[in-house]
Amino acid sequence: MTKTKFLLQRAAGYLAGFALFYEPFMLFGNLTGRFLIETGFTSIHVPCARIPLANIITGQWQESGPTSLFFCLLLAVTSIWFGPLFCGRLCPAGGFSELLSKALPPKYQLDLAYLLPLTPLRYGFFVGFLFSVWLGLGVPCAYCNYYTLELLAGYLHTGVLISSSLSLLATFLLANVLLGLFTKGGRGYCSLLCPVGTFNSLCHIIGQKMPGPFKMQVRTNACVGCGRCAQACPMQAIELHERKSAINIQRCIVCGQCQNCCPVKAIRYGSNLQQEEPRHEK
Ligand code: SF4
Ligand code: SF4
Structure with missing residues (x-):
């Protein structure tokens, strides 16, 4: 696939995500509302998996509406089988900060993978999120990048800012400016702070313990070590060893950037690819 076609395909995914979850379309809510008989789909809060995750932790899962629980289950099942496709192909909030990062050359951006131990911090934050909910400190909707993007979209659509607070403004700036525009790959919030993304990655890891589920895989026999995939990865999830x-x-969100930019087609997305490894490439 050409680079342009691939980028258009990714952009179409994020636009579809916007139409599914944001005003004025909210197609996901409208569709599930028809089948699950729930009429309360008025905002991104309803399908956001933070809330059912929090309710499950506190043992109050019944308090989540059917749309919330259905979405949480859908995320878990799709992430187990296909990887975090929601993050890599659909989530408008992640796509937006990644898009912003294209506005600056990498030499002006933070290299988080170099500065911080991203994986332990990511999972540590997730544990902290669950623990804070368990302690009764509430669900941090004020620190939600989905929600701040919804506020911006609503403002652009209606001219009315339905909610504002310093924490929401700080979250928007953190996710989109410091960890977006000024961060290599533009996915600093996804890499460190998004509990939904980390939940999806955990499901992906669990899926890889079973036969069948899909993942991105490097055919090491074919890899020539050019490093283009590592440069292109928005999650900085690729390292070169020897x-x-x-x-x-x-941390991989199966976005396909690495696969698309590899000059020797050494990266594939599929299931049980390990078995194909012995093939020798030129
Ligand atoms: S782009 Fe392809 S050949 Fe280059 S390092 Fe990555 S996997 Fe290897
Ligand atoms: S490793 Fe490849 S598929 Fe995974 S996040 Fe990075 S670029 Fe996307």
């Missing part, structure tokens, strides 16, 4: 690329599935 001139061979290695994907960290604890």
Whole structure:
């Protein structure tokens, strides 16, 4: 697939995500509302998996509406089988900060993978999120990047800012400016702070313990160690060891950027690819 076609395909995914979850379309809510008989779909809060995750932790899962629980289950099942496709192909909030990062050359951007131990911080934050909910400190909707994007979209659509607070403004700036525009790959919030993304990655990791589920995989025999995939990865989930690329599935969001830019087609997305490894490439 050409680079342009691939980028258009990714952009179409994020636009579809916007139409599914944001005003004025909210197609996901409208569709599930028809089948699950729930009429309360008025905002991104309803399908946001933070809330059912929090309710499950506190043992109050019944308090989540059917749309919330259905979406949480859908995320878990699709992430187990296909990887975090929601993050890599659909989530408008992640796509937006990644898009913003294209506005600056990498030399002006933070290299978080170099500065911080991203994987332990990511999972540590997730544990902290669950623990804070369990302690009764509430669900941090005020620190939700989905929600701040919804506020912006609503403002652009209606001219009315339905909610504003310093924490929401700080979240918007953190997710989209510091960890978006000024961060290599533009996915600093996804890499560190998004509980939904980390939940999806955990499901992906669990899926890889079973036969069948899909993932991105490098055919090391074919890899020539050029490093283009590592440069292109928005999650900074690729490292080179002895001139061979290695994907960290604890952060990979199966966006396909690496696969698309590899000059020797050494990266594939599929299931049980390990069995194809012995094939020798030129
Ligand atoms: S782009 Fe392809 S050949 Fe280059 S390091 Fe990555 S996997 Fe290897
Ligand atoms: S490793 Fe590849 S598929 Fe995974 S996040 Fe990075 S670029 Fe996307």
